[in-house]
Amino acid sequence: MNVVINKRLSAIGACLVVVFVTSGCASTTDIRSDYDPDANFGAYNTYNIMESAGPDGGSYQGFFTQYMIAAIETEMESRGYTKAEDPDLWVNFNAILQEKTKVTTSSAAPPMGMGGYYGYRGGYYGAWGGYGYGTETHVSEYTEGTYNIDLVDNKRGQLVWEAVGTGKVSQEKLDNLQQAVMEGVPKFFAKYPFTAGDPNPVVTE
Numbered sequence: 001m002n003v004v005i006n007k008r009l010s011a012i013g014a015c016l017v018v019v020f021v022t023s024g025c026a027s028t029t030d031i032r033s034d035y036d037p038d039a040n041f042g043a044y045n046t047y048n049i050m051e052s053a054g055p056d057g058g059s060y061q062g063f064f065t066q067y068m069i070a071a072i073e074t075e076m077e078s079r080g081y082t083k084a085e086d087p088d089l090w091v092n093f094n095a096i097l098q099e100k101t102k103v104t105t106s107s108a109a110p111p112m113g114m115g116g117y118y119g120y121r122g123g124y125y126g127a128w129g130g131y132g133y134g135t136e137t138h139v140s141e142y143t144e145g146t147y148n149i150d151l152v153d154n155k156r157g158q159l160v161w162e163a164v165g166t167g168k169v170s171q172e173k174l175d176n177l178q179q180a181v182m183e184g185v186p187k188f189f190a191k192y193p194f195t196a197g198d199p200n201p202v203v204t205e
Helices: 002-020 065-078 117-119 174-189
Strands: 032-035 045-048 089-107 135-153 158-167
Touching: 002 089, 032 174, 045 065, 065 089, 065 174, 158 174
Parallel strands: 045 089
Antiparallel strands: 032 158, 089 135, 135 158
16 A cells, blocks of 8 residues: 555656656746636635645645645745635645657658668669658657646636646656745746736736
8 A cells, every 4th residue: 555655646746846847858848827817816815725635635635735735825925815714715736647659750761762771772763752761650658747726716616817737757856846846836826917906917927
């Protein structure tokens, strides 16, 4: 049982670390956000974290969930929101892992068929234009992590803001999960354009 739990926590940690910090690969994490233009953000002054928030999905809170709650509280309070039992905004967050397959093709044969399998042509002739010779197919499998932070209007029971991050999972950042969370959560909230009691959005990157 402990082995299963540890594997699950490691997978969750890997997912969220890669979403929060740039991985060792050339690509970076894609973070997108949107908000309900009809919501009255000027009426929101208080917040709280949903009891079921996080990948643990219950009363048990793993280290990741604890780090996330602390980071979110810092971001909300820096924007003027105060914590309340019956808040204007509920905060929810979650993460999932998905196995992905990437298929690419590339040219493998030089002009006139010299080298490799097509070397038997000896350079005396090549194929016609558009002929698909000399291609190689490469198949790679990887794990993709997707992470959400949601703000929900308590009275209406409706989502009013969401930030979604997606990126490849890397084990390299797991050694310091707390630091990754503390550095990553602000990247999501950088796309939240409101402060408590102010209906006017500010321009964000």
